[in-house]
């Protein structure tokens with residue numbers, strides 16, 4: 001640790017423990033509410049420590065095979081391939097579908113910059129269409145007029161753990177126009193429609209295990225398909241994909257430990273500061289500024305190695321339990337909406353959502369400054385999305401609903417401690 005960093009860390013700790021002391025004497029809670037990394041438990045920390053202590057099996061591909069098979073079985077999909085990000089899994093899907101430069105994909109004008117980037121990295125043109133405000137998915141009305149002779153695919157999304165309102169209608173439309181369907185299931189891993197998990201109705205789908213999502217390997221993602229030919233093409237991308245170097249693996253495992261003590265541990269007001277001293281320098285960010293600006297990171301395109309898959313496998317075993325807790329928490333937010341006169345998200349017929357976050361449209365002031373939720377409800381509010389290509393400020397024309405969601409959609413946490 002350099003001297004200046006050491007001084008800064010000590011100053012920060014002094015400051016945060018002074019706040020703790022004030023809270024203690026004024027009878028306020030010591031533990032601040034968190035939003036991310038809520039599915040990490042002590043067993044994940046033990047696992048991360050075990051893999052950190054012994055590097056002899058880091059280059060094997062035994063656990064990752066197991067992880068892919070188990071995920072495919074759990075998800076009800078025939079094929080699954082694990083990468084180092086949902087965005088990379090999407091790039092694999094783009095490769096599998098054979099999308100070519102100058103061809104077009106239609107996607108919601110309310111998505112993450114990394115989703116748009118995956119297409120741009122392949123030279124594919126992104127054509128945005130508006131969302132609906134019932135489930136924040138692509139609005140089928142409006143998609144047809146965006147189809148041109150260059151259109152090859154439609155990307156639909158299931159946000160916040162919901163199943164999107166126009167799921168079947170969009171798939172029908174795609175079939176009529178001979179277009180591929182890519183499903184963004186980043187928020188809805190485990191949500192079902194007609195008893196089948198989302199991601200199995202289109203042609204290819206991707207999931208993520210980024211720290212703020214349904215399950216957590218810090219960074220990670222999975223691409224699935226039920227189509228033999230597309231599976232062959234996904235495999236082609238997978239086989240040429242490199243694995244992260246040992247430094248990166250060490251960082252990710254350290255982040256499992258750090259995130260648990262910072263965000264999940266009941267005494268994080270104390271342990272968070274201690275863990276910051278030990279691991280703070282190893283913190284990973286999910287998207288760098290350059291990547292936000294459309295620059296492809298050097299390490300983009302990697303597949304998952306065994307030590308990270310081990311965490312994924314452990315997390316996979318908990319998804320159903322945590323999704324059950326999320327559904328229970330959603331009932332509380334349902335009641336809150338009823339009591340306060342806000343509209344509840346739409347649960348489409350035959351769907352079972354998992355409520356990664358509970359989205360509500362509120363007054364713009366309530367999104368601009370979320371401190372009211374901390375003070376009145378004791379929760380940290382999510383502000384997905386802060387722009388139409390989250391988190392990059394941009395102005396996608398003619399998507400008024402997306403614009404409205406950017407200004408008014410807040411999201412309540414559904415895992416709290």
Ligand SMILES: *Cc1c(COP(=O)(O)O)cnc(C)c1O
Nearest residue numbers: 085086087112186208210220221
């Ligand atoms: C997080 C997210 C992604 C990308 O997942 P990464 O694993 O971070 O690459 C894609 N789509 C949506 C809707 C997301 O929230």
